[in-house]
Amino acid sequence: MTHTASNPKIHEGRNLKRFREMLGIKQDVLAFELGEEWNQQKVSLLEQREKIDSDILEQVSAILKIPSEAIRNFDEDQAINIISNTFHDQAYLGNPHSTFNVNPITEIRKLHEEKMELYERMLKEKDEIMGRLERLIGGKLER
Numbered sequence: 001m002t003h004t005a006s007n008p009k010i011h012e013g014r015n016l017k018r019f020r021e022m023l024g025i026k027q028d029v030l031a032f033e034l035g036e037e038w039n040q041q042k043v044s045l046l047e048q049r050e051k052i053d054s055d056i057l058e059q060v061s062a063i064l065k066i067p068s069e070a071i072r073n074f075d076e077d078q079a080i081n082i083i084s085n086t087f088h089d090q091a092y093l094g095n096p097h098s099t100f101n102v103n104p105i106t107e108i109r110k111l112h113e114e115k116m117e118l119y120e121r122m123l124k125e126k127d128e129i130m131g132r133l134e135r136l137i138g139g140k141l142e143r
Contacts, residue, residue, distance in 0.1 A: 012057065014041055015074045017047040033063045 020030060027047075031038040046052065052060075052071070061068035 010073065010075055011050050012052045012071055013047040013049040015071045016052065016057075016060060018076075019064055019071060020047075023064055023066075025064065030060070030063060034059060039080070 021028070026040075028040040031040050031043045046056070046060075054068075057068050057071060061071060080129040090128070
């Protein structure tokens with residue numbers, strides 16, 4: 001079992017925990033995927049390790065479907081630094097000149113019209129089914 005040589009500030013176990021939680025995967029589920037010798041407590045201990053053995057890291061990254069380098073190299077301080085230097089008070093993702101004109105009354109009317117169309121289709125289908133049933137019953141009575 002070999003260790004990876006990476007940034008000493010990076011805590012691989014903590015990174016593993018962050019990615020696992022972001023993906024909504026519980027420790028016992030990860031333990032199940034790792035095999036019979038694993039349990040929730042063992043995964044918890046793994047997440048407390050500063051360095052994770054490469055073979056285990058590869059297995060976990062395959063289960064989580066993320067590159068092992070993401071766990072190995074994720075530095076929270078750098079990520080926060082990038083975000084704080086990129087976004088300011090007036091920061092906006094997308095087209096800053098776009099406008100959104102949503103009139104709630106128009107949206108309600110549209111929903112009402114869709115509901116009425118659905119209701120009319122349902123009534124038409126009901127009438128068709130009733131006609132078929134009447135023909136079936138009428139055909140049996142004539143025999």
